[in-house]
Amino acid sequence: MVLSANDKTNVKTAFSKIGGQIDDYGAETLERMFATYPQTKTYFPHFDLGKGSAQVKGHGKKVAAALVEAANHIDDIAGALSKLSDLHAQKLRVDPVNFKLLGQCFLVVVATRNPSVLTPEVHASLDKFLCAVGTVLTAKYR
């Protein structure tokens, strides 16, 4: 799966439209993921996962920042997320299926908050982008 020039433009444009709200998007993505896919909570036994949790907000911000970083270096996502890829492989070891779940929830957040951004073409590009990010983060697993 390859990101075309159009895909890259679509992703960058989408992120620039989301702008500073990206932190909130990150937090809500996690909130939705925990609600919709309770098994994902198993990776956060040390977190307060209640509504409005500061830890979830903080972690959402981190996840959002990583997505922004990937979008800003979309020609070399593997390079941009190399350290994160190491972290996920060596320490976090989040099962690969979960990246798709996170991706789905991120798209839902974009859809609920900014539906005009999510045209079918942009939806396709973002979905591909999120897949690419997941692939990079699990690339060193074995």
Place this chain on the structure above:
Amino acid sequence: MVNWTAEEKQLITGLWGKVNVAECGGEALARLLIVYPWTQRFFSNFGNLSSPTAIIGNPKVQAHGKKVLTSFGEAIKNLDSIKKCFAQLSKLHCDKLHVDPENFRLLGDILIIVLAANYGKEFTPACQAAWQKMVRVVAHALAHEYH
């Protein structure tokens, strides 16, 4: 037997009451074919699927999307017997249509995003959770008679 809480049933039926089945179904199927283009393999007789614009404007896509979502509505009327409700459709998808059940999961995820785009804040995390469960149950029921 699927366990639905009263809240889940309310979230599902409540939202469904507002859904324009023709529009929503058409949009969901169009997005499936655009976002996951390999799904076009089942629709070689649908005519022009050469671009997102062509797909969205394709009357066969719109009509079939409506058909699919209307069927979904049957499941919502029969939340406590979805497997039974879809037994024949499951056999059809296996024996005649030869559709990999993974495609039901893909369509379910797309439907969620279409609902999210149409209902915004109303599509709360709890609402999403209930609906993701719904689409998962429907996909499972459609795959149930596969052999």
